[in-house]
Amino acid sequence: MPTTAEPPLERRAVISGIGQSAVGRHLGRSDIDLTVEACLAAVADAGLTRDDIDGLATYPGMGAGTGGFAGPSSPEVQDALRLRLNWHDGGGEGPGQMRAVIAACLAVAAGLARHVLVYRTVSESTAQGSGGRPGIGGGGGSGGGVPRFSGFLQWSLPFGAVSAVNWLALVAERRMYEFSLTREQLGQIAINGRRNAADNPKAVYRDPMDLADYLDARMISTPLCLFDCDAPSDGSTAFVVSHRDYAPDAPRPACHVNAVGTALRGRASWDQFDDPTTMAARDAAASMWERTDLRPADVDVAQLYDGFSILAMVWLEALGFCGRGESGAFVEDGTAISRLGALPLNTAGGQLSGGRLHGFGLIHEACVQLRGEGGARQVFRRGGALPEVAAVSNGGGPIAGTLLLTRGTG
């Protein structure tokens, strides 16, 4: 594989700057307003001005999904900032939300751009108003005039499986059958996130939560309860992806891209994927390790997608932090995934408590930790050194992408 001859091309890229808008529930601000705030922060953090930015990428942009999901399109952001671009990209298909970051890395490696601004914006909390979280397709119909569905949604919506929570509840239930996963184990993902969120001023849920609180929460779709689901939030996260040649000039430590994980080897389907307990996480993670000499044991901090708690469990196994079916035991008493544990997990609260920034919040926190800017939530290696290697994953079901970042050139 690619590690033998020439280093993978993504290794030519670094994250030279990070930025994040206000994050919260019902902020009442427009998505372009949040986006400009995050983008300008990232550009300044990278020690650049907008005149230096010659690339732009987002996920997904341009009207994808329901209210507040897509974020502003890349043309809208280009115009808002009057960027002069050599390369630009947006879209919702690819290796998870981080497809935009991965595309930016490749654009930089190929010389199409030198400094790519990458953003992901959600305003789902404001968009949903007080009406509660809708199901996909509106959740229900009312007789005549109800739209019909084609494509993959036709296989789930007619049966009331109208939310990803239903699709992933099946994964969780299957894991309880196959691996004896318990609700108490699953709850550790939510509890760990909440504990870390207490030290993240931007987190949307910071009140203490213990196992009893978790077990008492109302059920959404068995075995997943309210605290297994992230909550729609408002916020924008942005990065500057630069050529590594820029790293010495960046005012903050650059986060080096060591490897990306992009594979989809099973069927691109929520219900036909060969192994319903893993799905595409298995493939994306495997392809990442094929591109690096680093191993799971080298990872100092993990930011794993937890739009639903069960996905973090899937990712722990897919990335090799424990064996297949062993994630329940791995998180059992919460020690291993705590900030003092063997694998500090979702140190800003993840999406469950930090807010549904749809993958990009996790990438942001990986950079914060590698740069040593975590403050009260900063994790350290044994001996007190800053973390050297961070793993990030995005996605669930047939959608998956991973990123391995290092503080040095690795």
Add this chain to the structure above:
Amino acid sequence: MPARGPAIRLLPRLDQDSGFFWTSGADGRLRFQRCHRCGSFVHPPAPRCPECLSEDVAPEVVSGRATVVAHTVNVHPWIPGSEPYVVGLVSIEEQESVRLTTNLIDVEPEEIRTGMPVEVVFEQHEDVYLPLFRPVRAVRSDRPGL
């Protein structure tokens, strides 16, 4: 209370590829596309067999029997007026890799077990016959072969 489905059904659009699947229940029988060259059942339907790329694919009647791979009781009121309903993932008897997301009905949710044998029963909505599944009961008089 034995489970039913949601109170309101979101329906599929009947198109060239999958229309046959959604109307198959009009005669009480479940059909999947099958490749006549390699014998694979193909789901969702595809223009050629994704295994051997043969164009010789056509709908074929199956037994309607399946086993439960996983299930969830949806409690959240996404769909107004619904009692909790069971979303099931089932694997058809003819080919384990072919699965359907469906509703498990006529069963107490706590009685559902992974691996439980189930059989199709159709629920008509307009021109669509939704394949739902219920536990296989004792010997049925209309199925002398069982």
